[in-house]
Amino acid sequence: MPESEPEAGASTLAAKLDRLFDVVRRPDREQYSHEEVARACREATGESFSATYVWQLRTGRRDNPTKRHLEALAQFFQVPPVYFFDDRQSARITEELALLGALRNAGVREVALRAVTLSPEGLGTISDMIEAIARREAGSR
Template identity: 40%
Template sequence: MRSADHGSVAAKINALIEERWRSASKPPGNAAIAKAIRDETGLSISTGYLWMLRTGQRANPTGPRLQALAKFFGKPPAYFLDHEVTNEDMELAAALRARGVRMIALRSDGLSEKSQRAILEMVERAREIEKLDSGDGAEPA
């Protein structure tokens, strides 16, 4: 059911479904997913419409359907529409929603490269102390 175009709406929705139900042997069917979307968001999306999105027969969800998908999967609506948006972009956008992260980024603007590296080293050390990156293979930039 995966679309060959990894930036397509179908590919994004299918990847999000696989991620959300990764602990299950296989994700539930479209009817159960549509019901979960309705139950968790209070916004409606039909089983048929979800199927069309997942198979690529519909490629541009709009209005309440787009809002339902965005809310259910915790992504901004633009994620489903912008074919150039990467997971890295989405991770950055999610991180910047936190006020503290946003303030660090904004206050770092204009500092010398040396000062920015020093701040990054402090952040990396704090993450190490709090064991936030253990086992994920993350490398400091």
């Protein structure tokens, strides 16, 4: 039976879970290990939940977890369970998580807090400067 193409913008469970690992970090900014996630999910559900299983879900080798497993993953990563089912909600939640992750960086937080008092024109100037610097740094890599 041929697999159907996902609709444009659709994201697999593996891709969504991988994004959570990329964006939601430990306090030391390191990624959570599969074992840390599995342990927390075991404790939350009381069911079998191994590091290998988390890895299989993350890499797409398994793609049909139980509702309780998805709820435990959502709880661990502090996202609503709808994150795994609705691509639009998933994209919105991912953007919010990325912003929160960026604000953990003291330098980013300081710039953001100082920018709050700027006029719209001042914000536009800062945005243009950041874009120019980002282009320059991307070109020097």
